[in-house]
Amino acid sequence: MEGKAVDKKSILVVGATGTLGRQVVRKALDEGYDVRCVVRPRQNPADFLRDWGAATVQADLTNPASIPPALVGIHTIIDCATARPEESTQKVDWEGKVALIQSAQAMGIQRYVFCSIHNCDKHNEVPLMNIKNCTEKFLKESGVDYTILRLCGFMQAIIGNYAVPILEETQVWGTNDTIRTAYLDTQDVARMVLAVLRSEDAVNKTLTLAGPQAYSTQEVISLCEKLAKAEAKVTSVPVWLLRLTRGFLKQFQWAGDAADRLAFAEVLSSSESFDAPMEETYKLLDIDPSSINTLEAYLQEYFDRILAKLKEVGARSRPKSSTDLYV
Template sequence: MTLLIVGATGTLGRQVARRAIDEGYKVRCLVRSTKKAAFLKEWGAELVRGDLCDPQTLPEALEGVNAVIDAATSRATDSLTIKQVDWEGQVALIQAAKAANVERFIFFSILDAEKYPEVPLMEIKRCTELFLAESGLNYTIIKLAGFMQGLIGQYGIPILENQPVWVTGNSSPIAYMDTQDIAKFAIRALSVPETEKQAFPVVGTRAWSAEEIISLCERLSAKEARVTRMPINLLRTVRRVIRFFQWGWNVADRLEFTEVLASGRPLNASMDETYKVFGLDPQQTTTLESYLQEYFSRIMKKLKELDYEKNKTKKDKSKKAAFKQSSKANSQ
């Protein structure tokens, strides 16, 4: 089976590609830059230059493809807006996949998207789910809450570097999941008929609030966090102001997502039925504790090694200086 993975250079997409290759699928990746995607080629994937926002590039990429796994989404640093990538681009991809007679289409959405119609990304995800369901394609929708990988930059690194950790509003508990585990579900969906034309929550073992994650990071790193609370009303004001400028539209849309993160409402769901349908063992799902423990163990070990090398260099320099002084004194 030949897979086309869209968004394969992203945090989730690269894990989907890695998993598919390891399981023996023929993997093709739609990429805007072959240079940035060179690591995918090294893994064994075929690279096809194309862009969701350029529909003319999609038919060629879909030639001979049996299934599409769509992990694409806009990034805050992109010049393109959420509407251009997550709506117009996704619609173009779904239509092109339908025209190419693709057998399966796996789409990543966000859990509870229908509950936040005022948040652009959530509303667009909801609309894309509906468009995909009505397209006639044989689809599976996987609804996510959050990635564990994102917590490293948000909490881990700032705590280690004694930088501020930002917390907004009433922190919503979120069931973060390791992207490697998410990839496992995505690839399994291709071979399980019961997942066809269905939507499933795929979330972590439990929901964690920002305060709980900070406390866990403090314990694992033996460092105290510098927590800075950002009032939600201040963010709302900033969002309204930057909407007056075209360059701020994408940032403003992203800031809207803080309404989800700071609502206090948990982003979580029962996984009992999902594990049953997919035939996967919940005991093999990575917990947030084990994920962060492994991260901090590696980092603390590296820091100790660097500190050891630094002290060793200082000692060597001191010995050389002492030797030079002794030699100078003897010569006199």
């Protein structure tokens, strides 16, 4: 007697509490999917996911035995997870993902959507990018139907790095690189992820997802200054100094992960562009290009909302500690 077929609408989101993962959960729920989210006991409470209507299951990528029970009754895995700054990329992004893919293979998961990094195959010197590239290869060889999404950058990251410091008149850290990034709103990325699930043509494909326009760090800071009507206190760190610091930190075992993250200095020194043509991808996913948010529109809405809040509370000067206003 054959078992009951797994519903195509049954999906598991890994990394559901993250910047992208939570947007994927909301969009999937809006489209009628049965959403299950992996959460870890030591994380902040994931009550908001349950409030939205998602189910949660406790599992941990660093504990392979916890993974298979989370996959029971699941058709598709959407993998948005990556190690937090305090975690080991080796244990989470490599060993954990290998265990997850092996579990997916053993349990007959029908589809695996993996969120990767654009140009990860060109920078083996950067540990996280090398791990993403190796994970892509491992997934392709697993036999599980997949779609790999190589992401260029998120607009949301700009808020904490540039917008808030400018509003609070604190230091903005930049670099003297010329690298350009085509940022995407995570809400648009979530739309594309769900469009991937509807597209048979996206099966066993690698797609790069990029925003409408690429910006340098200096251009992003200038845009934030213009919209905030304030001048940024910018301190530029030479790329050579980041590379030197990385070499120094690698001498110490405890600083291994910090050195790994500073390895992105190698990418900054390459002067490449994190961008890609999107015309064919829009057609493949049946997405109207004009519906994709631009960075200027995203930041305009953000600054309008925040400046309105400041005016509402009668702020005569920017408070020294006003992070809550920017959430």
